Amino acid sequence: xxxxxxxxxxxxxxxxxxxxxxxxxxxxxxxxxxxxxxxxxxxxxxxxxxxxxxxxxxxxxxxxxxxxxxxxxxxxxxxxxxxxxxxxxxxxxxxxxxxxxxxxxxxxxxxxxxxxxxxxxxxxxxxxxxxxxxxxxxxxxxxxxxxxxxxxxxxxxxxxxxxxxxxxxxxxxxxxxxxxxxxxxxxxxxxxxxxxx
Numbered sequence: 001x002x003x004x005x006x007x008x009x010x011x012x013x014x015x016x017x018x019x020x021x022x023x024x025x026x027x028x029x030x031x032x033x034x035x036x037x038x039x040x041x042x043x044x045x046x047x048x049x050x051x052x053x054x055x056x057x058x059x060x061x062x063x064x065x066x067x068x069x070x071x072x073x074x075x076x077x078x079x080x081x082x083x084x085x086x087x088x089x090x091x092x093x094x095x096x097x098x099x100x101x102x103x104x105x106x107x108x109x110x111x112x113x114x115x116x117x118x119x120x121x122x123x124x125x126x127x128x129x130x131x132x133x134x135x136x137x138x139x140x141x142x143x144x145x146x147x148x149x150x151x152x153x154x155x156x157x158x159x160x161x162x163x164x165x166x167x168x169x170x171x172x173x174x175x176x177x178x179x180x181x182x183x184x185x186x187x188x189x190x191x192x193x194x195x196x197x
Contacts, residue, residue, distance in 0.1 A: 038097040040184050041108050041177050049092045049110070060084060075156030085163040090114045095172070106177040106184070115166040117196040127162045131155070171197050 051059045064079035072079060095109035131154065135141035144151045173194045178187035 037099045037103070037106060037179070037184060041097050041106055042094055044177075044184065045092075045094050045108055045110060045175065049094075052087060053090055053092065055084065055087055055090070063087075072156075074152050075159060076153050077156045077160060081160060082163065085160060086115055086166075088115070088164070089168045104179045105187070106179075108175045108177065109172055110175055111170060111172050112195045113168060113170045114195055115163075116169040116171075117166070118169075119167060120162075123162045123165060124159075127158045131158050169197075171195065 060080050060083050064083045067079040067082070069079050072082065091113040093111045095111060097106060097108045099106040135144055144154055171194060173191045175191055176187045177184050179185075
């Protein structure tokens with residue numbers, strides 16, 4: 001039972017982060033077109049990162065709409081709650097923007113502060129262990145074991161608590177840009193995963 005419970009909690013936490021990463025990659029930074037490449041890129045980064053930093057309901061809705069709600073349904077978790085928890089504490093600072101000599105590619109360094117996915121496995125394992133101990137010591141634990149819906153709801157609470165408790169870290173990512181048809185655009189989204197390291 002311990003491995004099964006641990007696996008269920010771990011699955012919930014990992015799915016939450018994996019889905020958020022995939023959605024963030026899909027909500028790609030837009031393009032910009034002005035005369036000064038560095039200013040254009042800074043303006044584009046600012047416009048897009050500010051949406052995440054401010055995390056208003058429209059942004060939460062946009063990000064969560066790309067998530068597979070069925071992954072959370074059994075646990076009573078709303079995708080919007082996952083987005084809010086994972087992006088709570090998000091901040092950024094744009095560093096250097098280096099435009100290559102060819103004038104067609106550039107790299108922007110951005111210092112990002114957000115929750116780290118690095119400790120997800122440990123956090124999920126710890127949460128599963130604590131839940132198992134709770135079930136074994138609490139008189140209502142037997143009821144949870146016999147009621148799958150109640151167990152799933154409790155797992156959902158544990159998953160949300162684990163996401164909420166993830167450590168906030170600062171990391172620097174390099175965002176690649178390319179100029180296509182006179183417009184500077186992010187050329188690769190693989191850097192997004194680095195934000196959550």
